[in-house]
Amino acid sequence: MTAVTLASPGAAVRYAPPIETELERLVAALGAIPALAERYPLRWLAVQLLEGDEHLLAEAEGLGGPAVTAALAASRERLAPHYGEDLDVALVDQRYRFVHTLARQALTRPAAPPLTLSDRIDRVVTHRWLGIPIFLALMWVVFKLTTDVAAPFVDWVDATLSGPVSGWATALLGAAGLGGSWLESLLVDGVIAGVGGVLVFVPVLLALYFALALLEDSGYMARAAFVMDRLMHALGLHGKSFLPMVVGFGCSVPAIYATRTLDSRRDRILTGLLVPFMSCSARLPVYVLIAAIFFPAQAGLVIFGLYLTGIVVAIVIGMLLRRTLFRNQPPAPFVLELPPYRLPTPRGVWRQMWERTAAFLRKATTIILATSIVVWLLLALPVRGGGRFADTPVEQSAFAALSGAVAPVFAPLGFGGWETSGALLTGFVAKEVVVSTLGQTYAVAELEEAAEAAPTNFGEDLLGIAGGLVSATGDALQVLPGVIGITLETPEEETALEGLAAAVRAGFEASSGGHGALAALAFLVFVLLYTPCMTAVAAARHEFGSRWMWVSIVGQFVVAWLAALLVFQGGRLLGW
Amino acid sequence: MLHQVLQALETASGPVSLDDLSRQLGVDRGVLEDMIAFWVRKGRLQTGAGGACGKGCGSCGPRAEACVFKAGGPQTITLVERERR
Structure with a gap:
C-alpha cells in the first residue's frame, strides 16, 4: 500500500x-x-x-x-x-x-494484496478439497508417533512396575512380617496391577500431548476447526459444533462445557449429545493395550480408524438428530479469527505436555486408585467355593459374580467374558479404569510368572531399569523415521505373547468362539462409543438437565452396542 | 459500512475467516476488527473461544493448558440470537 x-x-x-x-x-x-x-x-x-x-x-x-x-x-x-x-x-x-x-x-492499493506466509500456508491447509485430507494425514502422523515411538517406553515402564517395583513392595512387606498377607495382595494385585497398569501408558500420553502441543502452538488446530466447520456446515449441522467436538478429542468434560459457545439451547444439547462420540485421550490406553495385543503391526492404523469412526458416528448421529428431534434449526454462520502461524517453542510445548500429563497422574492417584481398591476388594471377596478373603480364585469372587451377571448383554458382541464385562462396568467411572481392571482380573498368571523369575538385589534392579531406559530410547529413535514411512529396524519375527497380553488374548478367544481379533475390534468400538466417564455424565446433567443426561447415557449405550454387534457379527458373516 | 459486517454474517453460507471477510468488504483487517469490537460493545455480536473449561474434571488440571485444544481453538464471532431473528 x-x-x-x-x-x-x-x-x-x-x-x-x-x-x-x-x-x-x-x-x-x-x-x-x-x-x-x-x-x-x-x-x-x-x-x-x-x-x-x-x-x-x-x-x-x-x-x-x-x-x-x-x-x-x-x-x-x-x-x-x-x-x-x-x-x-x-x-x-x-x-x-x-x-x-x-x-x-x-x-x-495493489490489485491483489501481497500474500503473507500465513496466507500462503492457509491457501493449502484450509483449501476446500485439500483441507480435510491434510487434517487426516496429520492425525495419522500423530497416532503413528503416539503408538510406535512410545511403545518401547511403555514396555520399559511395564517391566519396571511389574518387575522391580512389585518386587520391592513384596520384599518390604516381607521384611515387615506381612508377606503373603491381604495387605500384600492389596498393594501388588490392587494398587500396582491397577494403577500401575494405567501408569504404563504415561509415555503414550506424553507422545500424544507432544504432537498435539505442536499442532496447537503452530496455529494449525484453529485451521483444523475451520476446515471441519465447513464440512459440518455442508452436512447441515451447526458448523460451530465442531469446536466443542475438537475439544472432545482431549476430554469430554470441557467439551460439554464448551457447548456454551453455541447460541441456542437446542444446538447446545445436540452438540452435547455428539461430543462423547469423539475419542477422548482417556480411551487411548485401552486402544493401545488391545491393539498391541491383537493388531501389533497395524496398531497405529487401528487407533486412527477408531478416531475416524468416532467423527463419522458423531456426524451421522448429528444428521439423524437434525432431521428428527432437532428440526427447523437454521445454521448460524460465524467468523473465525485464525491466529498467525508461529514456531512452537520448546518451553510452551513442554508446559502443555506437563500440565496434561500431571492431570492424568492426579487422576491415576485419585479416581483410578480408588476404583482399583474397590475392584480389588470385590476380587478378594469370595462368594462361591471355599476360598477366604484375599485368598480366593478370581472366578469365585464377588467381582466375577457381579460382572458375570451383566456378561450376557455383551455375549452377542463377542466379549461376554466376566473379565471384559467387569472392565466395561468399571470403565463407566473413567476409561483408563478399563485397563486397570483388565490388569487386575488377568494379573494372577502374570504375577505367578514374575514370582518364578530369578531374585535380584536392589543395585541390579536399578541397573536393569537404567539399561531398559537406554534400550527403549534406542528403539524409539530407530522407529522414529517409520512414522513418515522410512523403516530402519529389521523386521522381527512375531514373538509369543506373555503374561497379561496372553491372558487377555485367551479371554477374548474363549468368549468369541475363536474370533478373538474380531471380538477385540468390537470391544474397541464399544469403548469408543459408550459413556466416556461419570464426570462427563455429571457435566451433561449440569448443562442440559437429567432428562438429556439419560438420553445421552442410553443413546450412547445403544449406539455402542449396535456398532459393536455390527463389527463382530458382520465380521463373522464375512468370514473374518 | 458497519451494517455490512452484520449483513455479511447473516448471508454467509458457512464459517468465514476474518481475513476473507476483510477482503470481501474491502476494508483493512484492523478496521474490520474495530468494527466488530463496536458491534460487540453494542451487543449485536459476541465473541467466544473454542473451549470453555473452568470446571474441575477428571482429566483437567487447574490451568487452561491442561485442556487439550483449549489453547489452540480459534476465536469465534457470532451474531447474537436476537440479531439472527
Whole structure:
C-alpha cells in the first residue's frame, strides 16, 4: 500500500444533514457555557454526547448544569425519527465511511494484496478439497508417533512396575512380617496391577500431548476447526459444533462445557449429545493395550480408524438428530479469527505436555486408585467355593459374580467374558479404569510368572531399569523415521505373547468362539462409543438437565452396542 | 459500512475467516476488527473461544493448558440470537 496524494488536506468529517443541524445547535448551546467552552473542543464534545458517552455527559452536566441535559435531550428527540435508537451507530458509521472514502482517494492499493506466509500456508491447509485430507494425514502422523515411538517406553515402564517395583513392595512387606498377607495382595494385585497398569501408558500420553502441543502452538488446530466447520456446515449441522467436538478429542468434560459457545439451547444439547462420540485421550490406553495385543503391526492404523469412526458416528448421529428431534434449526454462520502461524517453542510445548500429563497422574492417584481398591476388594471377596478373603480364585469372587451377571448383554458382541464385562462396568467411572481392571482380573498368571523369575538385589534392579531406559530410547529413535514411512529396524519375527497380553488374548478367544481379533475390534468400538466417564455424565446433567443426561447415557449405550454387534457379527458373516 | 459486517454474517453460507471477510468488504483487517469490537460493545455480536473449561474434571488440571485444544481453538464471532431473528 503506497501513499500517493492526500486528496483533501483539510478534510473534515461531515455527517448527514439532520445530524449536522443538531451538532450546530448543540455546539451553540454548549458554547454558551464558558466552563465547557474553555475545557473541550465543542464539536467533539457534541459528537460524544450524541453518541452517548455517559462519563463525559456526567462531567458536562457537572460543569454546565441542566442546560446541557435539556439541549442534548432536545437534539436526540429531533433525531429520533431519523435514526431511532441507533444514533450512535449512524455517527460511527458515517465516520468509517468518511475515513474509507479518504483512504480510497489517498492510497493506491495493489490489485491483489501481497500474500503473507500465513496466507500462503492457509491457501493449502484450509483449501476446500485439500483441507480435510491434510487434517487426516496429520492425525495419522500423530497416532503413528503416539503408538510406535512410545511403545518401547511403555514396555520399559511395564517391566519396571511389574518387575522391580512389585518386587520391592513384596520384599518390604516381607521384611515387615506381612508377606503373603491381604495387605500384600492389596498393594501388588490392587494398587500396582491397577494403577500401575494405567501408569504404563504415561509415555503414550506424553507422545500424544507432544504432537498435539505442536499442532496447537503452530496455529494449525484453529485451521483444523475451520476446515471441519465447513464440512459440518455442508452436512447441515451447526458448523460451530465442531469446536466443542475438537475439544472432545482431549476430554469430554470441557467439551460439554464448551457447548456454551453455541447460541441456542437446542444446538447446545445436540452438540452435547455428539461430543462423547469423539475419542477422548482417556480411551487411548485401552486402544493401545488391545491393539498391541491383537493388531501389533497395524496398531497405529487401528487407533486412527477408531478416531475416524468416532467423527463419522458423531456426524451421522448429528444428521439423524437434525432431521428428527432437532428440526427447523437454521445454521448460524460465524467468523473465525485464525491466529498467525508461529514456531512452537520448546518451553510452551513442554508446559502443555506437563500440565496434561500431571492431570492424568492426579487422576491415576485419585479416581483410578480408588476404583482399583474397590475392584480389588470385590476380587478378594469370595462368594462361591471355599476360598477366604484375599485368598480366593478370581472366578469365585464377588467381582466375577457381579460382572458375570451383566456378561450376557455383551455375549452377542463377542466379549461376554466376566473379565471384559467387569472392565466395561468399571470403565463407566473413567476409561483408563478399563485397563486397570483388565490388569487386575488377568494379573494372577502374570504375577505367578514374575514370582518364578530369578531374585535380584536392589543395585541390579536399578541397573536393569537404567539399561531398559537406554534400550527403549534406542528403539524409539530407530522407529522414529517409520512414522513418515522410512523403516530402519529389521523386521522381527512375531514373538509369543506373555503374561497379561496372553491372558487377555485367551479371554477374548474363549468368549468369541475363536474370533478373538474380531471380538477385540468390537470391544474397541464399544469403548469408543459408550459413556466416556461419570464426570462427563455429571457435566451433561449440569448443562442440559437429567432428562438429556439419560438420553445421552442410553443413546450412547445403544449406539455402542449396535456398532459393536455390527463389527463382530458382520465380521463373522464375512468370514473374518 | 458497519451494517455490512452484520449483513455479511447473516448471508454467509458457512464459517468465514476474518481475513476473507476483510477482503470481501474491502476494508483493512484492523478496521474490520474495530468494527466488530463496536458491534460487540453494542451487543449485536459476541465473541467466544473454542473451549470453555473452568470446571474441575477428571482429566483437567487447574490451568487452561491442561485442556487439550483449549489453547489452540480459534476465536469465534457470532451474531447474537436476537440479531439472527
